[in-house]
Amino acid sequence: MNPKFAERTKAARRSVIRELLKLTEQPHIISFAGGLPDPATFPREFLAKVAADEILNNPGKTLQYTTTEGKLPLREPLSRWFAEDGMNFPPDQIVVTSASQQGLDLIAKAFLDPGDAVLVGLPTYIGAIQAFQAMQAKLVGVPLEDDGMDLDALSAAIATTRREGHTPKFIYVVPDFQNPSGITWSEDKRRGLLEIASREDLVVVEDMPYRKLRFVGRSVPAVASLDTEGRVVVLFTLSKTLAAGLRLGALAGPKEIVEKIVTLKQATDLCTSSLTQRLAVRFFQEYDVPGHIRMICNHYRAKRDAMLDALDRHMPKEGISWTKPEGGLFLWVRFPEHLDTEQMLPRAIEHKVAYVIGAPFFVNGRGHNTMRLSFSSATVDQIEEGIHRLGLVVAEELASLRSPQRA
Ligand SMILES: Cc1ncc(COP(=O)(O)O)c(C=O)c1O
Missing domain, CATH: 3.40.640.10 (Type I PLP-dependent aspartate aminotransferase-like (Major domain))
Known part of the structure; x- marks a missing residue:
């Protein structure tokens, strides 16, 4: 069969990030790629209890x-x-x-x-x-x-x-x-x-x-x-x-x-x-909803602080900057123009650390020198180790971009 899809489906694209995430889901990789909330923040027992009650008693x-x-x-x-x-x-x-x-x-x-x-x-x-x-x-x-x-x-x-x-x-x-x-x-x-x-x-x-x-x-x-x-x-x-x-x-x-x-x-x-x-x-x-939200904020604040602190210590500084978010799940790193985060990704995977490349977030075809780091899912210890690895990856990449073979 030759399915005759609507014109509009031609404009619909699969998320590049979902494809890349498959790469980052290998064992032992510390991933800052996925933007998912931490399951530790889900009120599981409460939900299990009320789900059973609702299904049995309120069908x-x-x-x-x-x-x-x-x-x-x-x-x-x-x-x-x-x-x-x-x-x-x-x-x-x-x-x-x-x-x-x-x-x-x-x-x-x-x-x-x-x-x-x-x-x-x-x-x-x-x-x-x-x-x-x-x-x-x-x-x-x-x-x-x-x-x-x-x-x-x-x-x-x-x-x-x-x-x-x-x-x-x-x-x-x-x-x-x-x-x-x-x-x-x-x-x-x-x-x-x-x-x-x-x-x-x-x-x-x-x-x-x-x-x-x-x-x-x-x-x-x-x-x-x-x-x-x-x-x-x-x-x-x-x-x-x-x-x-x-x-x-x-x-x-x-x-x-x-x-x-x-x-x-x-x-x-x-x-x-x-x-x-x-x-x-x-x-x-x-539920104590305000208390629950306070718990979630404390949870992510500790991770955000760990990531900012680790970036300060491990990330090369020259021409590199990152945002210091006051909330949410993400921070954003900008590199010098000549560093392409997609090209760098295999090196990162080799070092067992993953991030999301920035370009797919740009509708003007730019952003190749940016990346998104999510601090939601990794533990504080993993954040320290992962950013340490990422710092090495970036340093190596910058060095290889300076070396004449690569030019
Ligand atoms: C800015 C923004 N909008 C919408 C969504 C969609 O989330 P959901 O459909 O789970 O509410 C996300 C998910 O990460 C998001 O970051």
Whole structure:
């Protein structure tokens, strides 16, 4: 058979990172590649207990279909969570999703016709790139500075995009501890983003999977909390604060957008899992949620500190810099232009250490001299040893780039 796939599937790409991760899953490798939350943070006993109770005693709500927008007893605590963080989304402006990746897919379906443009950071989260490319969108990259997007470049990119005949539909941002860079936007940049969105009449999609994972410093207001015009759509997830395998998140935004998303979601999955929604309802009702989040933050803070400390001691300094994230799971290393992290990867695997190459996070074909390091899964001892190995790998690579044979 010669399957005649839709035109749009030609734009859909497999994640390079998922392919590379297979390489890094060999035994004895210390991997900073995967961006997964640490299973040690999942409340396993609680979930096992309430799952058994729900399945045995509440099958009508747990094993049955539920509404497309999601269970109200889950949307209510989510609405309160948003409110505590300055965001005003009543339950009827929230739709429960199969975590934020489904939110990205639904946003893409709701807004993007082939050739429409989305403004994204350089770098940006790969899962978002995949979701938008699957709709044949044009992705326009805007450089990220240490405190958020370069807003002059954003304005210029919007103008160029329009001149070239593409319609920009939204700006996609991860303002807190971004994946992959760990960068957090300043309040000024968040306000500036909204001004530009208002002037250009664009939606802002604020993806905030890591927002609750702040370990140090003061919280910066969510973009949605500064929005006075109802143009921000928020993507939220329980993947990093409860358990990623439950596949639970939420999309919140202006009513008109949420209603459109609910209609599209009907065709996608009818509803998000009733069982996992009930587990999350019980989590909010019965668990010490603030204490749990404090535990998670302490857990990752220790690992982040270990990684920053090890980088200071083991990583060559010349022309090399890294971000110092105040939360989340990642930090980002920039090398001199002539060092290509993809070319260096076999050397790293030989030394039994792994990272994620930076280029796939760039929609403009650049970023070959960058890498993402995740501090979530390795132990503190492994972080020390792994960064020690990585320092050696980088030193060797730089030396070999200087040697005449390689030139
Ligand atoms: C920025 C960002 N958005 C969305 C997701 C998707 O996560 P999930 O679908 O588990 O909520 C991730 C996962 O790592 C992410 O880093």
